[in-house]
Structure formats: C-alpha cells, structure tokens
Amino acid sequence: QKEVEQNSGPLSVPEGAIASLNCTYSDRGSQSFFWYRQYSGKSPELIMFIYSNGDKEDGRFTAQLNKASQYVSLLIRDSQPSDSATYLCAPGNAGNMLTFGGGTRLMVKP
Amino acid sequence: EAGVVQSPRYKIIEKKQPVAFWCNPISGHNTLYWYRQNLGQGPELLIRYENEEAVDDSQLPKDRFSAERLKGVDSTLKIQPAELGDSAVYLCASSSLEGMWRTQYFGPGTRLLVL
Numbered sequence: 001q002k003e004v005e006q007n008s009g010p011l012s013v014p015e016g017a018i019a020s021l022n023c024t025y026s027d028r029g030s031q032s033f034f035w036y037r038q039y040s041g042k043s044p045e046l047i048m049f050i051y052s053n054g055d056k057e058d059g060r061f062t063a064q065l066n067k068a069s070q071y072v073s074l075l076i077r078d079s080q081p082s083d084s085a086t087y088l089c090a091p092g093n094a095g096n097m098l099t100f101g102g103g104t105r106l107m108v109k110p
Numbered sequence: 111e112a113g114v115v116q117s118p119r120y121k122i123i124e125k126k127q128p129v130a131f132w133c134n135p136i137s138g139h140n141t142l143y144w145y146r147q148n149l150g151q152g153p154e155l156l157i158r159y160e161n162e163e164a165v166d167d168s169q170l171p172k173d174r175f176s177a178e179r180l181k182g183v184d185s186t187l188k189i190q191p192a193e194l195g196d197s198a199v200y201l202c203a204s205s206s207l208e209g210m211w212r213t214q215y216f217g218p219g220t221r222l223l224v225l
Contacts, residue, residue: 004152032211043201043216044153051211088152096205096212097166100152 003027004101006089012107019076021104023089026070030091033065033072034098038086047074047087079108112137114217116202122223128190131220135183135204141212142179144187145201147219153201159185192224 005024013019023033032051036044050056050063050072062075072091076083086103093099115134123129135142140161145153156175158166161182170177174193179185189196199219205212 008150034213036216043199043219046213046215049211049213090152092211097155097158098214100154102150102152 003099004089004091006087006101006104008102009105010107011104012109013079015079015081015108015110017079017108019079019083019106019108021074021076021087021089021106023072023074023101024070025072025089025091025099025101027091027093027099028067028070029093030067030070031094032092032096033063034090034092035061035063035074036088036090036100038088038103040085044088076106079106081108081110084108114202114204114215116200116217116220118220119218120221120223122225123192124225125194126191128188129192129222130186130188131200131202131222133185133187133202133217135185135202136206136215139204139206139215140182141205142185143203143205143214144177144185145203145216147199147201149198156187192222194224197222197224 034049035047038044048058056063060077064073086105088103089101090098142159144156147153157170159179177187201219202217203214205214
C-alpha cells in the first residue's frame with residue numbers, strides 16, 4: 001500500500017464546474033497537509049496547506065481534512081482551463097518532512 | 111523575493127559519466143531539500159539539509175550520489191557514475207525554520223537524460 005494515494009486521473013471537468021481532488025494517507029502521525037500544483041514540464045508550486053480538521057478556504061480553493069479517516073481533499077470552484085495541471089497531495093510529519101502522492105491530473109474543458 | 115535557483119536546467123550525458131547539479135535557495139531559508147521526480151510520479155526526497163548539516167539522507171543512493179552544502183547556502187548534488195535509471199527531474203526546494211509549519215518552495219528543476 002502506498003503511503004499517499006491519489007487517483008492518477010485524468011479528471012475531466014467542464015469550465016465553471018467544481019473539481020474535487022482526493023487523497024488518502026497511511027501515516028497517522030501526519031500533521032500538516034500540503035497541496036501543490038504542477039503544470040506539465042514545470043516544478044510544483046504551493047497552492048495551500050491545512051493542519052486542522054475541517055475546511056480551509058483560499059479564493060477558489062478549499063482544502064478539507066479528516067484526520068480520523070486519513071483523508072484530505074482539494075475543491076476547485078469555478079474551474080478554469082488554466083487550472084489544468086497535476087495536483088500533488090503531500091502530508092507532512094512532525095518534522096515537516098513531506099511525502100508526495102503521485103498526483104491527480106486535472107483537465108478543465110472550455 | 112527571488113525564488114530557488116537551479117542550474118543547469120537540462121543535461122544530457124552518456125551513462126557512466128559524472129554530472130552535477132547546483133541549487134541556490136531562497137535567501138534566509140535554512141532548510142534545503144533535493145528531490146528526484148520520475149515521469150508520472152510525485153517528488154521523492156533524496157536528502158535534506160539543516161544549514162550545513164545533512165539531517166536526512168536515507169533515500170540517497172550513496173554508492174553513486176553525493177551532496178554538499180558549504181556555508182549553509184548553495185548546494186551541489188553529484189552523480190558519479192550516472193546510470194540509465196537516473197534519468198529524471200532533480201528538484202531543489204527550500205524552507206524557513208520560522209513558524210510551526212515549514213512551507214517548501216521548489217526551484218525549476220534540472221532535467222537529466224542519461225543515454
């Protein structure tokens with residue numbers, strides 16, 4: 001079993017829709033959870049992070065965390081073609097060491 | 111604020127040749143990371159530095175990989191000799207010690223192709 005599981009996709013959504021990206025992790029010691037976006041041929045860039053159970057909103061992005069279920073998700077509202085990228089989930093342990101999932105490829109169709 | 115700088119951006123070498131990658135972290139960031147990313151996968155940590163000290167190098171293939179971070183700023187990752195399976199993107203990231211959560215910022219990466 002992988003430490004961090006993400007559906008590789010591609011996840012295809014129409015422009016303006018909500019994209020829902022999911023991630024499960026195995027390390028119960030994980031304390032912080034990061035979402036990175038990676039465009040093809042580019043390096044990962046930070047979108048947001050969350051460390052408390054519940055929701056955290058930042059613009060069109062909402063991260064949701066449920067530590068009991070070892071589940072974290074990223075919602076993208078009003079999806080735009082420019083959101084088409086691979087989204088990497090990365091739980092962090094007590095030492096702030098990140099373990100990356102394989103990423104979910106999102107395609108937003110105009 | 112300047113981001114993480116890496117060079118070269120691309121490198122093509124023949125197997126058994128040596129290769130080196132250079133990284134300059136964000137100013138003031140004490141922690142520096144080297145990751146390797148294979149196609150279609152997430153980044154995998156190779157080594158982490160706190161200032162000059164390598165504090166986590168358990169995933170670094172020490173028979174052929176080496177790294178150094180002199181003076182706690184720039185870092186160099188070396189492979190000698192390179193193998194076909196080393197073809198990947200090598201990413202450098204840095205983060206600050208301040209605050210409860212360290213946020214890692216990535217450089218543009220070096221794309222290595224071993225022929």
